[in-house]
Amino acid sequence: MVSLTLFLPLLGAILLMCYRDASTENIHKIGIATSALTLLGTLWIWMRGIAEPSAMNLGFSQVEQLDWMPSIGAAYRVGVDGISLPLILLTAFLFLLTFIYSAKVRKQPKAFIVLMLVLETAAIGTFTSLDAILFYVFFEVSLVSMYFMIAGWGHEDRLRAAQMFFIYTLLGSLPLLLAILGLYLGGDTQTFDMREWIANPPLEGGAAMLALIAMLFTFAVKTPVFPFHTWLPAAHVQAPAAGSVILAGVMLKFGTYGLVRFALQMTPEAFREAGLVVLTFGVVAALYGAFAALAQTDLKRLIAYTSINHMGYIIVGVAIAAITLDPEIRAIALDGSVLQMVSHGLVTGALFFLVGMLQDRAHTREMGEFGGLLKTVPLLGWSFVLAAFASLGLPGLAHFPAEFQIFLATLREVPIAIIVILGIVITAGLYLKAISQVFLGASNEKWASMPDLDRRELLTLSPLLFFIIVLGIAPGWMLDVIHQTTIALNF
């Protein structure tokens, strides 16, 4: 079932490529149908996952494997655990909404949908791979498709941004290849099986530290962590709204997921030694992201920088999990981090959709040019306010339970690092500023005739807002799944 879900989007893409002279409408229908089926598939995987919670304690479940390159020990292996389950659900969910939102794309719709479907397979593949080579393959394929998406359907300065994104993240991901080779050559058995590497970390001492540094570099670029973040604002601002949603909602999680799956699980000892350094990076990234966002006048850039802030909290959580010796604190920190990945996907996804909708109407993203929009477009306005409040960590909305757990674990393990909580104050300030500039105040005559959300847009946004509230009020159903795995981690 995992494999079926994984390759379903790819199948849809191939089908679409063979379908000649498809009308734009049909192309979008195929895209939506494929991703809806994929979402059903991930739901099925989720159900099977919670049906046998004991399997989650033992590591990966629903494993499927097939020989690929047996002479070097690489195989096709996929499976899920409590960390990847929420993420694939998030991925399939966000992709479906993106397809619905993109139904307006008129420029080369076929190529666009094909790229998106390939990207969906790559994203689910990254989260479910249990073989290091397979992981790397999916990791890079996502890069290539994102490059073409930004270069083909982006805004003004798209070619430069796409090139910067591609080169930057390729430079970032190659050290991971080095680390994978190191883990492979360091192990007793010649295998790329990640389960094997997690069960008995193959490297120790200096070699493990080198591998860790390589992996940290890769995932720091991907996440991104200050000072490796410069590609992010450029890529986000130039990418089409659909691309931004996927980039922020799904692809940034590759970085933090890799941090947990590879750095934390495969070189735990080295990570413990380097924990304080990573923690410092996380704190700095969170604060830097918040301050930089404060300085933006472009709404999309602002949201891009708050991503750096939110991802900074995740780094802090993972670092705490690495430092601590108490399994309970570790579980709390990781629960918070994984939940934060999901909530960030939902909240930032919603915000990028909203900015995209604003831009479709006004063709500008400068906050100074708007004003009083809450009166002209109340639905859009209130949606934005809700998503912004969620993003600044208001209790009752998605980010709160996640960030709360991260801060709790931080306070118990490295109390000084709690200064990261300042980030919340700053984001609160900047969102209030943005809301007052764009949606409150005197209304600008220019936008008096701006239409409110239409059916397609409502269909995109309402599920997101719904789940932002659900996760805020009752995160238990998701935390239980995550907790089953995080509590069982021992190193």
Added chain:
Amino acid sequence: MVNDLVLMIPEIIVLLTAIAVLIAEMLRQPRIGFIAAIAGLSLATVLTIPLLGENTTAFSETFRIDVLSVWAKLILLPATILSLLLLRAELGGSDREGTAYVLIIMVTLASLIMAGVGDTMLLVLGVLLSGLGSFALVAYPRDDKATEAAMKYFVFASVTAGVMIFGLTYWFGGTGSTLLNELGILEKSPVLAAIGFIAVLIGLGYKAALVPFHFWAPDAYEGAPISVAAYLSVIPKIGAIFALAQVVRELPSESGWQWIIASIGVLTMTYGYLAALRQHNVVRLLAYSSIAQAGYLLLAVIAVGVSPLAFDSLIVFSAAYVAMNLGAFAIVMRLGRTLCKFKNIGFQQPFVGITMVVFLISLAGIPPLAGFVGKFLLFGAAMDAGFIWLVVIAIINSVLSLAVYLRIVVPMYQQETDSQTEKVLTVENALVKSAWLVCLIFTVLIGLAAQSLLGYV
């Protein structure tokens, strides 16, 4: 004796094919010559298959039938067939068409000899034979540029071959034998071994266009017909690298040969891509890129004798390189030599655009294509041999390479806003098309199913 001949059947068939094509050319029947060439090379390929897994030598240890030489045949013979298709598409109908076929087959034969070399005299023979054919091929158009390129190529060849032969006399003096497998004796005189090795490296480095012996390559590729450039960037290069692997297999490590090759590798990769960044002519760009790719192959040569991955990676990457590089050149044949000819192709001819992107990102080593599997194995081999720093440099160069290949990809997908650009004139040719389709299939297939190669290495 008979047994030796049986082991050499593929090579003998290649030689007979060359003779048959020559006769056809003398009868002014280039068409028949072309068909005979394809048929002969295909037959030789098929007859190589039973030799898989052999590990022996022929003619008193001067020629080796081992994993390297057998795979060289399985890679280079089909590559030659593809090159012949391209050649016929470009030169078909010109008055000396058939001679080009003969020359190409002879150069391939020389490359096969190099790949199985077990004796220094045979090495000299291979290098000289492949050189002779190549000069004539480069000079084929008989215009100024081609003549100059061939001249440059020839002068370089004479000097480097001279140095190589001179250096080989040291080995002969030290071991009292021309056989490569006697080189172990030099264990106690590392200086002697090193002098000879540097000389061999100059000779083979020139063939494989390794920096700093590469100066001829961009000019030769630019002056030659595109199909000849495509051929020269693949077949003699792989032959020379395989020969290098055969030599270092026997060389005592006291001579420090690994470090010499490592430094040449660094120079080759870095210089190749840096120079490629500045090119506006696609053929020159691909010429520099093929220089850099040879640097990657050296990562496997370093690991020979140390890592079990060395031969695996050498063979898989060579096969991948053949497919992607020939494919890229075939598309250049279709579109033209300058970068501006690639403008907007991605929208006008979507399939050609996608195919070119596949070849280029495979050359950059991005999964899941052939180039990735090859480079991954190469990195693994070099790391296994303890050259982590070299792998780090190779990785940095991979990023550089992406910048190089994006120079072609970006204009392909640039929307022209100022004018409805005139439809690009393209050479529609069934031969070229079939060549790049085959290359495309292999580029994807080797990426996804590398095991089918690895299983037999």
